[in-house]
Amino acid sequence: MRNMAMAMALTSSTSPFISSSTTLKQAYNFTSSRKSLHRFVTRSTLSDDLFLAAKHTVDSYVKNGMVVGLGSGHASTLAIQYLGQKLRAGTVKDVTAISTCVSSASEAAKAGIPLEQYDDSFKIDIAFDEADIMEEGTLAAIIGRRKLQGDDSIIKEKTILEAADQLIFIIKEKQFKGGVEGSIPVLIKSVNWLETAEEIDDLFLGDAEVWRRPAIGYAGPLGGDFPLVTKEGHNILDVIFTSPMESLVEVAKILDQIDGVVEHGVIFRKPCTAIIASENELQIVDNTFLMESSNL
16 A cells, blocks of 8 residues: 655645645545645546546445435446445445436436426535536536536536535546636626627626627528527526636626626636546545635
8 A cells, every 4th residue: 555645735835735645545535634625645546537436426425314406417427337336236225316418317317316396495415516616716516518418507517516515526636727717608688688698798898708608500690590499598607718818707797797697607606616637646635624714
């Protein structure tokens, strides 16, 4: 068994991150004696690192009797399938699931995981999901960049994730960025949508392009002749940042204040944990330190 490597700062001597190397067994039994934003790394010989991240999520965080929110994406699918295996083997029992989307409900049904419809009275113990991208310093994440299917809803997905007592994002290393760029989906009222789009464009002038998402065909500033209408009756703007944002959290706060904006794809939760799959290693990062010492 390897010795624990000396803790070292990730980005500077004052960084709240801690990095170390350990075996998989040590990683699964890891507990932190100090509440801080921390990171640790475990080496793996498995070829599918994303599966390792999904497996670690289920083994470490899902317990008997829990209500679990099931996210979308390939990583969530792997976690759902593995959770189903554990239920069939009896190594975890009495788990009930709440799906955030059509695909996770389908995967849960195939895996034999009991499903319930979400309402405000539900206590969700833990939820896991795959972020499109995550901001390294805060663990703020973006969801909703992918094409919606059927009755999928960014609003529903975000509501379930934010309602959970514990939130886990399962991502690849390339999705974990110090400076986040690219699109943020923004749900807006369909009535007077153009005024809302123009206000957003003015606020981020020179930093972002604002396109209305189409149901079919190509996107563009006006969204073409067939703009996407969500199940709640809203349009989606893709606010596309062409260079890294200084703060994803601050951008989300600006969007929250704009008339006509119903919701957006930015999630900033405290506490939140990221399980990061990279080549032959697994990194676990949480923002407990921020919860205790930051005014964000």
